[in-house]
Amino acid sequence: MDATRPLDALNAARNKKVIVETKSQKQFIGTLKAFDIHINIVLDDAEEREAGEVKRKLGTVFMRGDTIILISPA
Amino acid sequence: MDATRPLDALNAARNKKVIVETKSQKQFIGTLKAFDIHINIVLDDAEEREAGEVKRKLGTVFMRGDTIILISPA
Amino acid sequence: MDATRPLDALNAARNKKVIVETKSQKQFIGTLKAFDIHINIVLDDAEEREAGEVKRKLGTVFMRGDTIILISPA
Amino acid sequence: MDATRPLDALNAARNKKVIVETKSQKQFIGTLKAFDIHINIVLDDAEEREAGEVKRKLGTVFMRGDTIILISPA
Amino acid sequence: MDATRPLDALNAARNKKVIVETKSQKQFIGTLKAFDIHINIVLDDAEEREAGEVKRKLGTVFMRGDTIILISPA
Amino acid sequence: MDATRPLDALNAARNKKVIVETKSQKQFIGTLKAFDIHINIVLDDAEEREAGEVKRKLGTVFMRGDTIILISPA
Amino acid sequence: MDATRPLDALNAARNKKVIVETKSQKQFIGTLKAFDIHINIVLDDAEEREAGEVKRKLGTVFMRGDTIILISPA
Numbered sequence: 228m229d230a231t232r233p234l235d236a237l238n239a240a241r242n243k244k245v246i247v248e249t250k251s252q253k254q255f256i257g258t259l260k261a262f263d264i265h266i267n268i269v270l271d272d273a274e275e276r277e278a279g280e281v282k283r284k285l286g287t288v289f290m291r292g293d294t295i296i297l298i299s300p301a
Numbered sequence: 302m303d304a305t306r307p308l309d310a311l312n313a314a315r316n317k318k319v320i321v322e323t324k325s326q327k328q329f330i331g332t333l334k335a336f337d338i339h340i341n342i343v344l345d346d347a348e349e350r351e352a353g354e355v356k357r358k359l360g361t362v363f364m365r366g367d368t369i370i371l372i373s374p375a
Numbered sequence: 376m377d378a379t380r381p382l383d384a385l386n387a388a389r390n391k392k393v394i395v396e397t398k399s400q401k402q403f404i405g406t407l408k409a410f411d412i413h414i415n416i417v418l419d420d421a422e423e424r425e426a427g428e429v430k431r432k433l434g435t436v437f438m439r440g441d442t443i444i445l446i447s448p449a
Numbered sequence: 450m451d452a453t454r455p456l457d458a459l460n461a462a463r464n465k466k467v468i469v470e471t472k473s474q475k476q477f478i479g480t481l482k483a484f485d486i487h488i489n490i491v492l493d494d495a496e497e498r499e500a501g502e503v504k505r506k507l508g509t510v511f512m513r514g515d516t517i518i519l520i521s522p523a
Numbered sequence: 524m525d526a527t528r529p530l531d532a533l534n535a536a537r538n539k540k541v542i543v544e545t546k547s548q549k550q551f552i553g554t555l556k557a558f559d560i561h562i563n564i565v566l567d568d569a570e571e572r573e574a575g576e577v578k579r580k581l582g583t584v585f586m587r588g589d590t591i592i593l594i595s596p597a
Numbered sequence: 598m599d600a601t602r603p604l605d606a607l608n609a610a611r612n613k614k615v616i617v618e619t620k621s622q623k624q625f626i627g628t629l630k631a632f633d634i635h636i637n638i639v640l641d642d643a644e645e646r647e648a649g650e651v652k653r654k655l656g657t658v659f660m661r662g663d664t665i666i667l668i669s670p671a
Numbered sequence: 672m673d674a675t676r677p678l679d680a681l682n683a684a685r686n687k688k689v690i691v692e693t694k695s696q697k698q699f700i701g702t703l704k705a706f707d708i709h710i711n712i713v714l715d716d717a718e719e720r721e722a723g724e725v726k727r728k729l730g731t732v733f734m735r736g737d738t739i740i741l742i743s744p745a
Contacts, residue, residue, distance in 0.1 A: 263306055
């Protein structure tokens, strides 16, 4: 991710695998397909993980931005 | 769900079965009938589930967007 | 409730009996008399219920939208 | 309270006794003197109650809207 | 406090002693010197109280509106 | 701090030592260098304190406004 | 960091090492690459720390502003 503005970093991560962590203390991993200024995002091939283990497979998932703490390349 | 913007993904899921998870740690499954930019949604034939079991049937349900963590095809 | 936009579903429920659940884990049942874009609502003949039992009768009640998780026909 | 829009119901309750419940699980009873679109309100002759008993008398009180869950005629 | 709009009541309380209660369950008493539409306020000669006892003296204090539950003449 | 509007009080405190308390129940002391309408602030020579003792020295610190409960001259 | 407005302080910290603390009580250290008015930020070479120890390495990370309590030069 290269960034002069934060959303540039998300744009650089598009179609790449990212880790997403939420305020509800959950971790999701998937391919970042879309985002908007509210940081609503769409992941493809998403999995929820717990302590490094796959907890469940979700496929495509829309996540509401205000639940997200961080997004980082996997 | 195909998406260049996150709401495109919700649009692709319209009239399809989705899982909705809330900040109150609840899981709902139903047919996505409507959504708006606040991620307020309407589900048809909605059920609340707990640990994979149907907890109750709700029929049609309006859910306020700011309570939603994620929406994913069922 | 029929809906292309979420508020259409609330409109279809006007003057009908609805269940309202709040972030404070409470359940109210009453006739939906009014709502606005913030999902502020007014119920008539409202009751608070707990585990299916009437806990108290409230008559008319104004509920602030940001406290609401879901609204569903009773 | 008669309402086509939720704030109409508050208007109909002006100068009448109302119960106000807050997110902090408190209950106040007083005469509704004023409100605005944020649901900031002013009560006159307000009392805080707990389990039906008067806990303290507050006289006039300004309450910030985002703390309020519901307002109902007493 | 006389009020047709809620902020009128705050205006009537300006330069008078008020009790302020916060979402963090704290109580402050002081002279209301200023407020704005966000209910940010400034108190002079402010004290924090606990169970009716002075816990500490704060002098002048700026309080952010979104932390405030209620403001009432002392 | 002299104030007709709340932000005037912050302006009067600029370059002076202030106590800042946060929703996370922390207390910071430092010189108020900057603030904006969101009550985002910058402190210089900032320290975090616990029960009156210095817990750590932070130097310059940017604090996001929505985490702040109160700001008071030290 | 030199500041007449709070964001000036963040601008002065760009490309420098900063500590970021979140509402979820976590601490991240990394190089501040980007920020916006919502205090969304991007860190490079980011690490999460716990009690002064590196808990995990994250590389580049986008953090949503509303999760952030403070940002301070490391």
